[in-house]
Amino acid sequence: MRMLVVEDDRDLNRQLCEALEDAGYVVDKAYDGEEGHFLGDTEPYDAVILDLGLPQMDGLSVLERWRRDGHATPVLILTARDRWSDKVAGIDAGADDYVAKPFHMEEVLARVRALVRRAAGLASNEISIGEIVLDTKAGKVTKNGMSVKLTSHEFRLLSYLMHHKGRVISRTELVEHLYDQDFDRDSNTIEVFVGRLRKKFGSALIETVRGLGYRLQEENA
Secondary structure (H helix, E strand, C coil), X not given: CEEEEECCCHHHHHHHHHHHHHCCCEEEEECCHHHHXXXXXXXXXXXXXEXXXXXXXXXXXXXXXXXXXXXXXXXXXEEECCCHHHHHHHHHHCCCEEEEECCCXXXXXXXXXXXXXXXXXXXXXXEEECCEEEECCCCEEEECCEECCCCHHHHHXXXXXXXXXXXXXXXXXXXXXXXXCCCCCCCHHHHHHHHXXXXXXXXXXXXXXXXXXXXXXXXHC
């Protein structure tokens, strides 16, 4: 899953990015509203953490523009603890959730997981497909109750496919959600990771839809 953090406090921005990366997310960052708006407008993210008190363009304006342009990416806003009016304004502008500063990082991670789950129509931290269970909170995958060791890229690929099981996903979409903005993206690497997952979970798990991409079907697991 690919995230965007828009926060002008560089130390807090770094802490958020590190926590998200440690949790297995790919993260892009911005330090002002204009850069944040541009990234959110041009790059596909699975969720955004957006501070409201940004330079160049305030967070509310960024959010309102995204929603006005039809961007439905889940957004978690960061607000000052004593500014209840910011929370109301943020929700009215299209935010999906909020966290008040100061906050515990675990709360942010939990709310991000919830946003991603809701966007995929899921109710639990655990996603199952046949005998395979992916725990988004623990960052682990099991097959028949036995832990399966995955690299970070393998986990991200399987997680994205499981969040969107039954849907054909193109290589381009996978690349856009598995790598950050500055990564040298090569869609051919997706084939390598798909091949590794097939070796670990069985060749029938991930279907190649010729000319379109890949699909993960529950009945094939």
